[in-house]
Amino acid sequence: MSDEQTTFNLDPSDIPTAWFNIMPSIVQAGMQPMPPLHPGTMQPIGPDDLAPLFPMALIAQEVSTAEWIDIPCEVIDIYKIWRPTPLVRATRLEKALDTPAKIFFKYEGGSPAGSHKPNTAVPQAYYNKEAGIARIATETGAGQWGSSIAMACKFFGLEALVFMVRASYDQKPYRRMFMETFGAECRPSPSTTTNSGKAILAEHPDSTGSLGIAISEAVEVAATHEDTSYALGSVLNHVLLHQTVIGLEAQKQLTMAEVDPDIIIGCVGGGSNFGGVSYPFMADKLSGKKDYRFIAVEPAACPTLTKGTFAYDYGDTAQLAPIVQMYTLGHDFVPAPVHAGGLRYHGDAPSLSLLVHEGHIEARAYGQNAVFEAAVQFAQTQGIVPAPEPAHAIRAAIDEAILCRESGEEKTILFNLCGHGLLDMAAYDDYSNGRLPEMEYDPAAETEALKTLPVVPS
Numbered sequence: 001m002s003d004e005q006t007t008f009n010l011d012p013s014d015i016p017t018a019w020f021n022i023m024p025s026i027v028q029a030g031m032q033p034m035p036p037l038h039p040g041t042m043q044p045i046g047p048d049d050l051a052p053l054f055p056m057a058l059i060a061q062e063v064s065t066a067e068w069i070d071i072p073c074e075v076i077d078i079y080k081i082w083r084p085t086p087l088v089r090a091t092r093l094e095k096a097l098d099t100p101a102k103i104f105f106k107y108e109g110g111s112p113a114g115s116h117k118p119n120t121a122v123p124q125a126y127y128n129k130e131a132g133i134a135r136i137a138t139e140t141g142a143g144q145w146g147s148s149i150a151m152a153c154k155f156f157g158l159e160a161l162v163f164m165v166r167a168s169y170d171q172k173p174y175r176r177m178f179m180e181t182f183g184a185e186c187r188p189s190p191s192t193t194t195n196s197g198k199a200i201l202a203e204h205p206d207s208t209g210s211l212g213i214a215i216s217e218a219v220e221v222a223a224t225h226e227d228t229s230y231a232l233g234s235v236l237n238h239v240l241l242h243q244t245v246i247g248l249e250a251q252k253q254l255t256m257a258e259v260d261p262d263i264i265i266g267c268v269g270g271g272s273n274f275g276g277v278s279y280p281f282m283a284d285k286l287s288g289k290k291d292y293r294f295i296a297v298e299p300a301a302c303p304t305l306t307k308g309t310f311a312y313d314y315g316d317t318a319q320l321a322p323i324v325q326m327y328t329l330g331h332d333f334v335p336a337p338v339h340a341g342g343l344r345y346h347g348d349a350p351s352l353s354l355l356v357h358e359g360h361i362e363a364r365a366y367g368q369n370a371v372f373e374a375a376v377q378f379a380q381t382q383g384i385v386p387a388p389e390p391a392h393a394i395r396a397a398i399d400e401a402i403l404c405r406e407s408g409e410e411k412t413i414l415f416n417l418c419g420h421g422l423l424d425m426a427a428y429d430d431y432s433n434g435r436l437p438e439m440e441y442d443p444a445a446e447t448e449a450l451k452t453l454p455v456v457p458s
């Protein structure tokens with residue numbers, strides 16, 4: 001029996017008591033985040049413009065210049081159900097790869113919904129409850145976010161209405177059932193219940209949907225119902241902020257393991273798990289204290305960071321959501337229905353986009369067969385079946401570890417295993433039986449979608 005420690009656990013008293021806000025570090029490093037614009041006026045958006053969609057406490061976090069924001073006790077009490085999450089050294093994977101690299105992963109799959117998404121669903125539901133809101137409308141891609149908001153709403157006595165991207169609704173019926181178990185209403189998107197959904201269906205009756213379309217439907221419901229707020233599972237500053245509990249805990253655990261990572265890796269849909277694990281480390285890189293490498297990984301079917309354009313674009317398909325500066329494939333772009341439904345978003349978080357644009361983060365894209373090959377190797381060595389989304393991060397971690405084998409370098413790699421894949425087994429079945437098409441994106445569809453970028457006043 002080896003006495004080598006492979007799991008690094010914290011006490012409940014180690015759960016962070018404040019979230020870390022990267023925005024001051026970005027500004028201090030000389031970068032200039034551009035303000036979000038109102039989709040109607042194209043002018044910088046103010047708190048009052050956002051008030052029909054979000055409670056004021058979240059709007060304040062969205063524009064906050066404070067480095068630390070206290071986490072309410074009520075939220076920490078619920079975090080204690082699954083936090084702190086473990087940091088694990090993947091020694092069995094290292095052995096299988098015959099690499100001198102040390103591979104660590106932070107495991108967020110032990111949360112009730114099975115991913116990192118409850119880290120922000122709980123505070124979002126909490127602040128909505130405090131503001132007297134009765135219902136939250138939202139979108140979900142893979143179903144992980146919808147599951148998380150369903151649970152969080154139930155905990156705080158709110159109703160939840162979830163528009164689930166059609167491709168995922170069909171691929172993952174157990175996610176719908178999970179949401180319904182918590183009392184949420186789940187509709188396939190595009191739906192016939194909103195103007196945005198009806199407009200898409202009129203043009204594309206067989207639409208597989210996209211996060212951009214589902215966001216439009218949820219925003220429309222929130223904007224037209226006084227008692228309903230909108231909640232977003234990624235992209236916005238306050239969402240990435242809430243996810244920094246991941247990186248803050250990981251910093252303590254890596255100190256326990258007596259290592260400092262050379263490379264930090266996460267998958268990117270809208271950027272929240274990537275920002276969550278990496279931003280506490282990014283602050284040290286931006287201030288010149290440390291020299292970490294960051295790798296953001298996305299699907300080849302939706303290559304926002306690697307093939308997109310850095311520009312102002314709408315956050316949703318129907319042009320109802322704020323316009324933000326980000327990498328985008330165009331808000332009309334509908335990615336192929338790959339199994340990593342949580343990564344099928346045309347844009348990315350503005351903070352993450354800026355950091356990629358300024359060269360602080362590398363980005364890469366993989367096709368789904370290479371991703372599932374890595375996922376299966378990980379499952380067979382470490383015993384955890386990963387969700388298709390973090391399997392992208394695993395692919396990159398394995399590739400970096402193989403490079404270490406070739407160069408003989410003993411690098412330390414940290415990646416975020418942001419969700420389990422136990423409700424994604426149909427995807428594994430497709431992979432194992434050779435039914436997984438290698439879905440590359442269509443550059444012509446991107447060119448077409450980019451024609452509809454908003455023309456913003458300079």
Ligand SMILES: Cc1ncc(COP(=O)(O)O)c(C=O)c1O
Pocket residue numbers: 115116141142143144145233234235267268269270271272273274341342343387389390418419420
């Ligand atoms: C398991 C999982 N990982 C990653 C993502 C991508 O989102 P983000 O980039 O915000 O972490 C999702 C989104 O639904 C998800 O469900």
